[in-house]
Amino acid sequence: MSEYIEHDRHGVSVGLVIRQQFTFAEPPNRMRLDSGAALGPITIAYETCGRLNAARSNAVLVLHALSGDAHVAGYHSKDDPKPGWWEFMVGPGKGIDTERYFVICSNILGSCGGTTGPCSINPDTQKPYGLTFPVVTIGDMVRAQKHLLDHLGIDQVLAVVGGSIGGMQVLQWCMRYPERVRAAIPLATTTRHSALAIAFNEVARQAIMTDPNFNGGDYYQGPKPATGLSLARMIGHITYLSDEAMRQKFGRRLQDKSDFSFNFDADFQVESYLRYQGSKFVERFDANSFCYITKAADYFDLQNQHGKGSLASAFANVRARFMVVSFTSDWLYPTYQSRAMVKAMKKNGLDVSFCEIQADCGHDAFLLPIDRLAEVISGFLRRVNNEA
Amino acid sequence: MSEYIEHDRHGVSVGLVIRQQFTFAEPPNRMRLDSGAALGPITIAYETCGRLNAARSNAVLVLHALSGDAHVAGYHSKDDPKPGWWEFMVGPGKGIDTERYFVICSNILGSCGGTTGPCSINPDTQKPYGLTFPVVTIGDMVRAQKHLLDHLGIDQVLAVVGGSIGGMQVLQWCMRYPERVRAAIPLATTTRHSALAIAFNEVARQAIMTDPNFNGGDYYQGPKPATGLSLARMIGHITYLSDEAMRQKFGRRLQDKSDFSFNFDADFQVESYLRYQGSKFVERFDANSFCYITKAADYFDLQNQHGKGSLASAFANVRARFMVVSFTSDWLYPTYQSRAMVKAMKKNGLDVSFCEIQADCGHDAFLLPIDRLAEVISGFLRRVNNEA
Numbered sequence: 001m002s003e004y005i006e007h008d009r010h011g012v013s014v015g016l017v018i019r020q021q022f023t024f025a026e027p028p029n030r031m032r033l034d035s036g037a038a039l040g041p042i043t044i045a046y047e048t049c050g051r052l053n054a055a056r057s058n059a060v061l062v063l064h065a066l067s068g069d070a071h072v073a074g075y076h077s078k079d080d081p082k083p084g085w086w087e088f089m090v091g092p093g094k095g096i097d098t099e100r101y102f103v104i105c106s107n108i109l110g111s112c113g114g115t116t117g118p119c120s121i122n123p124d125t126q127k128p129y130g131l132t133f134p135v136v137t138i139g140d141m142v143r144a145q146k147h148l149l150d151h152l153g154i155d156q157v158l159a160v161v162g163g164s165i166g167g168m169q170v171l172q173w174c175m176r177y178p179e180r181v182r183a184a185i186p187l188a189t190t191t192r193h194s195a196l197a198i199a200f201n202e203v204a205r206q207a208i209m210t211d212p213n214f215n216g217g218d219y220y221q222g223p224k225p226a227t228g229l230s231l232a233r234m235i236g237h238i239t240y241l242s243d244e245a246m247r248q249k250f251g252r253r254l255q256d257k258s259d260f261s262f263n264f265d266a267d268f269q270v271e272s273y274l275r276y277q278g279s280k281f282v283e284r285f286d287a288n289s290f291c292y293i294t295k296a297a298d299y300f301d302l303q304n305q306h307g308k309g310s311l312a313s314a315f316a317n318v319r320a321r322f323m324v325v326s327f328t329s330d331w332l333y334p335t336y337q338s339r340a341m342v343k344a345m346k347k348n349g350l351d352v353s354f355c356e357i358q359a360d361c362g363h364d365a366f367l368l369p370i371d372r373l374a375e376v377i378s379g380f381l382r383r384v385n386n387e388a
Numbered sequence: 389m390s391e392y393i394e395h396d397r398h399g400v401s402v403g404l405v406i407r408q409q410f411t412f413a414e415p416p417n418r419m420r421l422d423s424g425a426a427l428g429p430i431t432i433a434y435e436t437c438g439r440l441n442a443a444r445s446n447a448v449l450v451l452h453a454l455s456g457d458a459h460v461a462g463y464h465s466k467d468d469p470k471p472g473w474w475e476f477m478v479g480p481g482k483g484i485d486t487e488r489y490f491v492i493c494s495n496i497l498g499s500c501g502g503t504t505g506p507c508s509i510n511p512d513t514q515k516p517y518g519l520t521f522p523v524v525t526i527g528d529m530v531r532a533q534k535h536l537l538d539h540l541g542i543d544q545v546l547a548v549v550g551g552s553i554g555g556m557q558v559l560q561w562c563m564r565y566p567e568r569v570r571a572a573i574p575l576a577t578t579t580r581h582s583a584l585a586i587a588f589n590e591v592a593r594q595a596i597m598t599d600p601n602f603n604g605g606d607y608y609q610g611p612k613p614a615t616g617l618s619l620a621r622m623i624g625h626i627t628y629l630s631d632e633a634m635r636q637k638f639g640r641r642l643q644d645k646s647d648f649s650f651n652f653d654a655d656f657q658v659e660s661y662l663r664y665q666g667s668k669f670v671e672r673f674d675a676n677s678f679c680y681i682t683k684a685a686d687y688f689d690l691q692n693q694h695g696k697g698s699l700a701s702a703f704a705n706v707r708a709r710f711m712v713v714s715f716t717s718d719w720l721y722p723t724y725q726s727r728a729m730v731k732a733m734k735k736n737g738l739d740v741s742f743c744e745i746q747a748d749c750g751h752d753a754f755l756l757p758i759d760r761l762a763e764v765i766s767g768f769l770r771r772v773n774n775e776a
Contacts, residue, residue, distance in 0.1 A: 035650040037650075193640070195640065196629075196631045198658050202658070206663070227598040231594060243719070247582060247584075252583065252692075260523075262424075264683065270583040271587075271590040275594070
């Protein structure tokens with residue numbers, strides 16, 4: 001089941017986006033998860049841009065963050081109003097140049113963009129999993145992606161690239177499957193969540209799970225927990241921005257008014273913005289997936305899970321070359337957390353470059369059109385590719 | 389209606405806390421609010437510690453923050469399990485020494501600790517106001533406090549002191565009633581909310597107002613919007629702490645478990661802590677009051693309301709001496725915001741001291757037992773008192 005769509009932007013054909021699904025089966029048709037539970041069959045939705053070369057050596061695996069999906073770049077049709085989530089970065093001549101590299105992006109396990117997740121039908125019951133879906137980890141997401149690479153016949157990728165929760169997957173790839181990764185670009189990420197990051201996720205999950213429509217995760221036949229998911233997204237949005245970004249973007253500007261309402265309407269633009277972001281998100285994202293993916297991020301802990309408490313030990317078997325990127329105003333995964341991972345990599349003699357990019361826009365910077373980021377990524381990929 | 393209670397700590401009588409209510413009336417028995425609405429009669433719940441001297445010159449007005457009340461220090465009885473909210477700071481021989489000063493603390497307008505607020509009975513309908521309560525401002529809170537000082541026969545206070553929203557009241561006092569304030573100590577506060585601070589408040593209010601039990605603010609006869617208020621408190625709590633404070637306090641420590649639950653229970657201590665803080669708050673605080681007080685804080689904007697956009701102009705008529713205090717890890721009202729107010733004060737030739745206190749505990753630092761803070765406050769008060 002595959003669909004070929006022209007990568008068409010403003011009427012000009014600039015490449016090829018291939019949108020596919022793949023259902024894999026390990027005997028007995030299940031994948032063993034980190035929790036010990038088994039899950040299967042698992043379907044993975046993925047898209048590719050560019051062409052795999054004859055040596056099968058130019059694949060770049062892009063790993064998306066919490067609310068992303070497989071649609072990384074391009075338009076699905078001429079009438080498609082919105083391109084993929086990393087259109088700025090992925091495409092012909094761009095930071096990740098689809099004329100050179102074969103880009104693969106798959107929707108993560110537990111999400112709601114085509115890959116198996118809590119909104120998928122449980123074959124045993126013929127009903128959506130809901131909260132009977134097993135809790136998955138970043139490691140499980142990566143294990144599923146490995147099956148995809150096997151399916152595509154790619155032994156080693158040129159690079160794994162991703163920001164935030166995508167960056168966690170990047171790091172996890174390098175530890176779980178060191179022989180399959182030549183280079184890695186973790187962006188705006190961390191080797192484990194701080195208490196602050198867990199706290200924000202927990203409040204967001206509580207907002208969803210205490211919504212009366214949540215109904216223990218079994219809401220697919222009735223009204224959705226839209227209020228809770230909207231609140232969760234609002235909380236998330238605050239953490240993706242920064243004090244400075246919000247000052248520049250909104251300040252104290254009022255919404256369509258010359259003075260205060262003296263009631264509980266949205267007086268300030270920042271209030272309207274958050275309400276809008278919340279309500280828009282509800283249309284495209286599944287509340288259960290939000291809970292599962294944030295839980296996976298909270299559980300992620302490289303030093304404990306791979307290094308017995310030592311981050312340096314966790315990187316002991318890693319072989320990839322690294323380009324670690326952080327952003328000055330990211331307070332969700334601040335630069336000091338990137339520096340800690342760089343230090344651990346260096347202790348193992350790994351080839352690491354580190355770049356802290358000056359940006360006022362907070363954690364979300366990795367998703368925004370920042371030329372410096374595109375330069376850093378394209379330069380690094382070219383070096384790795386040339387030194388093959 | 390007044391009640392005299394011994395200030396009794398561990399069985400030792402150390403002072404006197406007087407707990408009183410005062411209902412004031414302006415003709416026509418209403419107070420005009422900044423919104424243009426009229427409200428009345430207004431009852432103010434307040435407590436005092438220490439004794440007013442014969443010259444009536446030793447009063448220190450303490451102004452509480454969002455969730456505080458008039459019970460600033462001491463115990464209401466020998467069996468009282470908890471002292472007032474600033475027990476560390478207020479008492480005999482403490483930072484605000486009740487053997488020298490007459491401390492007054494009143495519950496703020498719009499709150500739920502005895503002073504008129506949305507949970508009070510509207511005399512016109514004989515029902516709780518709920519959302520028919522008018523939106524009040526920090527200026528309105530201060531105007532009500534001025535009536536209390538008139539009632540107590542105090543022409544000028546030695547000092548106004550308060551942190552966070554209490555600090556906003558401190559600044560507002562100095563602008564509205566410059567002749568009535570000799571000295572002022574704004575702690576961990578700001579002259580206006582950033583977009584970030586507004587954003588957090590807005591999400592918290594949305595959590596409350598979208599709770600099905602909120603019922604448009606009319607919930608006093610039925611179930612309370614406990615879920616929403618609990619979420620709001622959890623969000624607030626995150627902003628009161630800091631990345632470093634949360635790392636020290638919780639890190640990634642698990643709650644009564646050796647491993648992850650692989651379900652949506654609270655795995656981490658920080659999750660349990662937030663859930664507990666949320667549920668505890670619901671028992672003692674009114675959801676409508678939370679909305680009104682946060683709205684007042686969002687509206688607060690000294691430069692626009694008193695300086696036509698210029699903070700320096702806003703301080704033009706102020707006469708008080710200032711001790712401005714900020715805390716290094718306060719990211720809700722960061723030090724740069726205190727520096728801006730200090731600069732504006734200095735432009736007007738005001739006598740200002742500024743102290744940034746090194747503290748890892750975030751915004752909440754002003755409420756915590758920090759010796760340096762007590763020293764700064766006691767030293768400043770003594771200087772002001774001696775130079776009378």
